[in-house]
């Protein structure tokens with residue numbers, strides 16, 4: 378299987394994981410634009426890392442990638458749900474000229490989204506294997522569901538999980554929040570609203586919320 382990777386605006390942490398992890402995978406021919414320039418042909422799978430800056434040429438790059446990809450995958454939280462780039466206002470490293478970032482499904486249809494900052498390399502092997510072997514497991518549904526989500530935040534987590542009384546108090550959301558916007562109060566997470574940058578990480582890390590996404594978007 379031919380897989381091509383293109384980064385369109387991230388810190389390269391996801392790229393690093395992807396390039397290292399794919400070296401160990403069997404049955405694929407992998408190339409990354411970070412490792413050298415090449416023309417992108419019609420590809421079986423294109424994996425995009427990084428969020429898309431709406432006031433940049435990356436919008437057109439992304440549209441072209443969509444046209445050329447049989448399967449388009451968002452890799453990492455920035456590409457999948459916006460991640461830490463969500464509330465950029467310009468002036469931030471590492472892309473100080475960029476102002477407005479969105480997950481890539483704000484511009485093109487995405488087939489699968491694998492969130493994580495960066496995603497665990499262990500997630501990549503079963504994901505790729507499912508295409509190489511042609512056997513897709515239920516495990517893939519969450520990646521399909523996240524690909525359809527346009528916006529997620531700590532507010533959604535509180536509304537959909539905590540206020541619905543299905544929170545199990547595991548604390549995964551609090552540990553995953555990059556901005557310290559969640560705290561445990563009475564055994565359940567509480568949102569410090571002014572700190573939430575709407576990166577979506579807590580929602581996709583919550584075992585209850587991920588089931589909600591699959592039910593909402595796939596079944």
Ligand code: SF4
Pocket residue numbers: 529530531532553554555556557558559568572573574575576577578579580
């Ligand atoms: Fe992101 Fe934290 Fe807000 Fe959740 S609560 S969306 S992890 S900033």
Ligand code: SF4
Pocket residue numbers: 534538539543544545546547548549550551565566582583584585586
């Ligand atoms: Fe509750 Fe989900 Fe947070 Fe666990 S990850 S504490 S279930 S909201």
